[in-house]
Amino acid sequence: MAYIVIEEDRCKGCGLCTIACPHKLVTLSDSPNAMGYTVAVFSSNGKCTGCCLCAEMCPDVAITVFKEEKQP
Amino acid sequence: MSTVRKKFVKGNEAVAMAAIEAGVRCYFGYPITPQSDIPEYLSRELPKTGGTFIQVESEIGAINMVLGASSTGVRAMTSSSGPGISLKQEGISYMAGSELPGVIVDIMRSGPGLGGIDASQADYHQATKGGGHGGYRIIVLAPNSVQEMYDLTMLAFDLSDLYRMPAMVLADSVLGQMKESIVPHPRSQVALPAKDWAVRGTGGGAQNVVKSLYLGDGEMEKFHWKMHARYQELAEKESRWEAYQTDDAELIITAFGCTSRIARTAVEMARAEGLKVGLLRPITLFPFPKKAYAELSLQCKRWLAIELSTGQMVDDVRLAVARDAEVAFYGRPPGAGSLPTPEELFQQIKRHC
Amino acid sequence: MKQVFSKPVSLKDVQTHFCPGCHHGSIHRLVAEAMDSFGIADQTIGCASVGCSVFLYGYFNIDVVESPHGRAPAVATGVKRARPDRIVFTYQGDGDLAAIGTSEIIHAANRGEMITVIFVNNTTYGMTGGQMAPTTMPGQKTSTSPNGRDIANDGKPFKMAELLSNLDGVAYSARVALNSPKNVLQAKKIIKTAFQYQVEKKGFAFVEALAACPTNWGMNPMAANQRVGDEMIPYFPLGIFKNNDNL
Numbered sequence A: 001m002a003y004i005v006i007e008e009d010r011c012k013g014c015g016l017c018t019i020a021c022p023h024k025l026v027t028l029s030d031s032p033n034a035m036g037y038t039v040a041v042f043s044s045n046g047k048c049t050g051c052c053l054c055a056e057m058c059p060d061v062a063i064t065v066f067k068e069e070k071q072p
Numbered sequence B: 001m002s003t004v005r006k007k008f009v010k011g012n013e014a015v016a017m018a019a020i021e022a023g024v025r026c027y028f029g030y031p032i033t034p035q036s037d038i039p040e041y042l043s044r045e046l047p048k049t050g051g052t053f054i055q056v057e058s059e060i061g062a063i064n065m066v067l068g069a070s071s072t073g074v075r076a077m078t079s080s081s082g083p084g085i086s087l088k089q090e091g092i093s094y095m096a097g098s099e100l101p102g103v104i105v106d107i108m109r110s111g112p113g114l115g116g117i118d119a120s121q122a123d124y125h126q127a128t129k130g131g132g133h134g135g136y137r138i139i140v141l142a143p144n145s146v147q148e149m150y151d152l153t154m155l156a157f158d159l160s161d162l163y164r165m166p167a168m169v170l171a172d173s174v175l176g177q178m179k180e181s182i183v184p185h186p187r188s189q190v191a192l193p194a195k196d197w198a199v200r201g202t203g204g205g206a207q208n209v210v211k212s213l214y215l216g217d218g219e220m221e222k223f224h225w226k227m228h229a230r231y232q233e234l235a236e237k238e239s240r241w242e243a244y245q246t247d248d249a250e251l252i253i254t255a256f257g258c259t260s261r262i263a264r265t266a267v268e269m270a271r272a273e274g275l276k277v278g279l280l281r282p283i284t285l286f287p288f289p290k291k292a293y294a295e296l297s298l299q300c301k302r303w304l305a306i307e308l309s310t311g312q313m314v315d316d317v318r319l320a321v322a323r324d325a326e327v328a329f330y331g332r333p334p335g336a337g338s339l340p341t342p343e344e345l346f347q348q349i350k351r352h353c
Numbered sequence C: 001m002k003q004v005f006s007k008p009v010s011l012k013d014v015q016t017h018f019c020p021g022c023h024h025g026s027i028h029r030l031v032a033e034a035m036d037s038f039g040i041a042d043q044t045i046g047c048a049s050v051g052c053s054v055f056l057y058g059y060f061n062i063d064v065v066e067s068p069h070g071r072a073p074a075v076a077t078g079v080k081r082a083r084p085d086r087i088v089f090t091y092q093g094d095g096d097l098a099a100i101g102t103s104e105i106i107h108a109a110n111r112g113e114m115i116t117v118i119f120v121n122n123t124t125y126g127m128t129g130g131q132m133a134p135t136t137m138p139g140q141k142t143s144t145s146p147n148g149r150d151i152a153n154d155g156k157p158f159k160m161a162e163l164l165s166n167l168d169g170v171a172y173s174a175r176v177a178l179n180s181p182k183n184v185l186q187a188k189k190i191i192k193t194a195f196q197y198q199v200e201k202k203g204f205a206f207v208e209a210l211a212a213c214p215t216n217w218g219m220n221p222m223a224a225n226q227r228v229g230d231e232m233i234p235y236f237p238l239g240i241f242k243n244n245d246n247l
Helices: A016-020 A053-057 B011-021 B037-045 B059-071 B082-097 B124-128 B146-163 B173-177 B219-238 B257-272 B290-299 B313-320 B342-352 C024-038 C052-059 C072-082 C094-100 C102-111 C160-165 C181-199 C221-235
Strands: A002-006 A026-028 A040-042 A063-067 B007-010 B026-029 B052-055 B076-080 B102-108 B139-141 B166-172 B179-182 B241-244 B251-254 B277-282 B284-286 B302-307 B326-331 C002-005 C044-048 C063-066 C087-093 C116-121 C170-177 C204-210 C239-243
Touching: A002 A040, A016 A026, A016 A053, A016 C221, A053 A063, A053 C181, B007 B011, B011 B037, B011 B102, B011 B146, B011 B166, B011 B173, B011 B179, B026 B037, B026 B059, B026 C072, B037 B052, B052 C072, B059 B076, B059 B082, B059 B102, B059 C063, B059 C072, B059 C102, B076 B082, B082 B102, B082 B124, B082 B166, B102 B146, B102 B173, B124 B166, B124 B284, B139 B146, B146 B166, B146 B173, B146 B179, B146 B219, B166 B173, B166 B257, B173 B257, B219 B284, B241 B290, B251 B257, B251 B290, B251 B342, B257 B277, B257 B302, B257 B342, B277 B290, B290 B313, B302 B313, B302 B342, B313 B326, B326 B342, C024 C052, C024 C087, C024 C116, C024 C181, C044 C052, C044 C072, C052 C063, C052 C087, C072 C087, C072 C094, C072 C102, C087 C094, C087 C181, C094 C102, C094 C116, C102 C116, C102 C160, C102 C204, C116 C160, C116 C181, C160 C170, C160 C204, C160 C239, C170 C181, C170 C221, C181 C204, C204 C221
Parallel strands: B026 B052, B026 B076, B076 B102, B102 B166, B139 B166, B251 B277, B251 B302, B302 B326, C044 C063, C044 C087, C087 C116, C116 C204, C170 C204
Antiparallel strands: A002 A063, A026 A040, A063 C002, B007 B179, B139 B284, B241 B277, C170 C239
């Protein structure tokens, strides 16, 4: 179980995260933000594994990733 | 019996000796006649003090290394002559714009271009009017003896640190190569401000940035006025000159560097013939000692500027003297065979008496 | 839930001026991660250069000294020689390092200065509007090679990582790219190694990072990213060209 948070103020809608995600969980929004960027949007469908590849690809460090801690 | 220790050294060597005494930590330079003695001396002596000497790839590399070393708060210097000083202009501009201290020694040779290796004073404008872009000035000190090559190099480091701007020691091949006795002395104990602006690693604290980029609204304009005020403070507090036999003079000769030595002999020859001639020698070329010229020209209305060029300092003389003073010019443009004799200058003096 | 990815501490929390899809941001992050992994940010002095890289001081929580165009390796030499106890790096673009600065980089590398050099190669001059760079590829159209780079007129692009690896003074030389997660992770390791060479006082380290410049290539970010893989990597191969201490 994992999820990401995309900081809309930092996102420039470059789309690189959308090609990074192995499960295609990130897409670009239709409506632009205050800066005019069509920001990235995350929809989990429960499939996010917390692999962090989207965050690694993001040139604007706009993504933080959270992952469930393994139970002992 | 005097216990003062004298040394008989070349002007260039005196510069290097003074730099070490002044605590220079880094020297970066490149060979060029007539100043190669400076890197040669420092290559031997500077490492012994724990300092860094590098003969670098170019004069451009050198000035940028001075920029880098100085940005960390250490004393750093370079030296060169005409063509190399031209190469350094961008780096000097960056240092001025970044408010960085640093000493640049210019042992002038004739130019333009490759020119020759003879003494010249034709880089006065380049030195004093901000030789690079952007409208800055640097401190310019003009020695006229090997002792002054020593003393003024030390002063250059102090003024540079005090005012956070580059300082130049402006000499020429005659001063660089001639040998005279000097009395070396320790650096003066001047109170210098702490370099809390230096880059050193934040240590977890505030970030220090050394830069000359000012893009924000009004920032660059503010910086220019700040520099302007600094130059005015320099003029008020640090102008230096030597006046010789000027009290009753009816004609004042003005010259700097080695020309002033020849001129002084000519003035003595004139005085021996009863002519009331004096000599005003600027020691700081920036700040130009305008007040000295203004005051002396209240009583003395005839001036003769003598330079190893077709006339550069004479412009500043004309601007500084009283409006009703007349400034004549005599020049020997640099090049082999053009160093005037005292007799030649004495003839010129007589023409104006 | 545990946070498993966050902004490195030595990177400021500000929006950058870089264009959407510009890889400068990624490279900045990897440099910050490398510094943080060694805990050296508070002892590091960055030497900024001229180009899109000029705003380094706005993005890293470290002391920075600005260098004239091309001269950062000389400035870094001055900084490191004055403060050998500090970590010193330069961050330069293709015009800065491979055009006007060729003398400074070659000589700093040849002297084996104990510094780290990050070289961003995007085959163009970004800040000034997309002119030809020493790394512009044959046939590539730029604002000063409107008919495409002509080898007969302008020579071939420089391959800096290979060129520098030939100098004895260079301990580490590598080329990376940021166009895929796999390449980003590899770049992360290599940039970290480049700093390790300085931290362990082992020598001069150089990393060339292939980057996209969507705006000046006239492409959208995804297409520009694709170009890095399709066109640039075949010409500028990724890899480690020198690794004296096998780090």
